[in-house]
Amino acid sequence: GDGGPSTLTSWSSIPEPNYDDDYKNKTKMNLFTAINSAMQTALETDPSTIVFGEDVGFGGVFRCSTGLRDQFGQDRVFNTPLSETGIAGFAIGYAAQGGTAVAEIQFADYIFPALDQIMNEMAKFRYRSGNQWHCGGVTVRTPCGAVGHGGHYHSQSPEAYLAHTPGLVVVIPRGPRTAKGLLLSSIRSKDPVIFMEPKALYRAAVEDVPDDDYMIPLGKAEIMCSGTDCTVVGWGGQLRVLEKACDMALAEHGISCELIDLRTILPWDVDCVLGSVAKTGKLVVSHEAPITCGFGAEVVATVQEHSFLSLEAPIQRVCGYDTPFPLVFEKYYIPDELKNLDAIKRIVDYAK
């Protein structure tokens, strides 16, 4: 690009793990097991780490914290009452004193009472004190996204609200292997991180995950598969859908797509996406959250700003509709692989 925005943190300099050569011992894990493994490693390696939230003691409603209380004790793994604002503020205070706080907000839909603490306190802590203090030790983990029957208040993806807050880091894994590495980077990051876990994948996604301690760089996207005809960008659970769409595009229409997982939403890897668009000239961005002011809008705006002349077709956003997340019509609402395939085909044809 033309000296475009450089918003990457030092955690971006962590090397990408070489899963085949460096991590020979792997176990098949699903998402909640991988997250459990990351928290266990964090608790083992950093004695100031504490894990807390509603119902985490017995293992959590999604079983992410199973066994941690037995292993590390009630002082370090404990339940909080039903008080999201309290949970967030409490985490900031503990981290400000140098500790590592892994707080859980039981569903991302419940994060809204905590947003004042997150946006006004957590995000501005270092900035407002002139770097005297920081609360980098905070990691807020929260399950997000559609799950099939969640309805209005158990399906939301609030990454757009959080990404609008400088000072925060927003991370979202696409599966068990990325989850463990990203969560360890997030916990150890010197900036406060909101770690969003696609709840539909807790049991459904199973991958070979290294048993060892490993980290994935923050602020860096991953090109899942290379392609020449069209760039497709997504994050979190949506990548499963996008993989299907890309496969269908190749098999049925011979379209070679380059699929990018942003992994970190804030700060996002602008250079990676720009580099890909320079190659393909076409872009589709897809997310479950409603289209207006979703994070896709930010990606599109930045790409057109820096890569206007590389673009061969208008950028497509395939997203949820501008309604509250529905109950009965979820299948119709979500941006599925057919809608994405449609968008890919449309712009490839446009560019011909």
Next chain:
Amino acid sequence: QPSSREPTIRAHNSTKQAEMFAATALARTAARRAATATPARLGALRAMSSETATFDLTGSFEMYKLDTAPENSIEMSKEELMQHFEMMYTMRRMEITCDNEYKAKNIRGFCHLYDGQEAVATGINAAFDPADDWITSYRCHCIALLRGGTVKEIVGELFGLTCGMSQAKGGSMHFYNKAGHFWGGAGIVGAQVPLGTGLAFANKYNAKPGEPMNVAIACYGDGAANQGQIWESANMASLWKLPMIFCIENNQYGMGTSIDRHSSHSDYYKMGNHIPGIRIDGMNVLAVKKGMEFVREFTSTGNGPMYVEMMTYRYHGHSMSDPGTTYRNREEIAFTRSTRDPLEFVKKTMIDAGFSTAEELKDIEKRIRKEVQKEVMAAKEFPKPSLDSLFTHVYAADVETKGNQEYPDHIRMPDFSKSFWKSA
């Protein structure tokens, strides 16, 4: 140790503790009362529906920061008591039906059942004016029924069919009934309380000077009681002397965490600090009615808000995904069912007062069972809602356009004319 002046109804995970449960004054009183309920007047003409009796309510109430208290007895007619019984039994059958339908996968998503707590809702409604405003949590099926709902509408909503009370847009946690002054049905814990305080404010604002105001009640659980927004609302209600009732339905558990493990202070009726409070035996519909009449009188006449704690219990788990036995043992549930069940209490009260016989009540139960089944079958006849209802009622403008599918520009519709999936 619980003192005799301040019985603490606690339920713990052991049979021994469950026995202590019964040893508290309120439970003892309930049992004694059920055993000795004698009518003050027992006419020879038992069949007449206008007969009434007086029932002892000693021990049902505990007061906080109040010099007055509800009377220790209530007079009720056979007709009214029978009405309450039928309503409570309908609620019980409806909730059990929801359980079965959920397991049959006809109901999906979230489902929070109210069985065990029927007396609370029924008693509150009995004391209330139809124009009083009621807002509650996600455990709202039975209150929806009381406030103008029918079993068909409720079960239909759960099935996701057009006969549903919210046209299938809300589901289990989102029942609303404007005519019934029923404001739902809330998914976010505690969010109903500031809303309820606003309803109370509107009632005060709209009331004619000197006349009693309609009250607003927000029901929430022991788990919600420590939400910050509730303390904020209490301050506003007290400052402006709103006709507001903060009603904690204390069923001993916030999802899977017992009250002593999630609350540093579990005398919920005292949580208003300087706001007066009352604790009521929530398993006794007569006590609930009497207590709520007292509360309503207080709050609707400009004395400001009141905290009400209903001591109650839920038989099911938090929701249908919770078996309800990992954090409490089956003995506790069975024990509560056998000693404090609100339905059994009402039946025994009616039999002892000579209002009815066991056989008559059995027949009524049979009839209600059939009626509930009929409603469920009738609901199943309705279709699923059409796809356009996904986009309706986001904003006011689309309500006004009658079915011509004109949506505001910012609600993007899929434009199938540009799709490659249309057959050429």
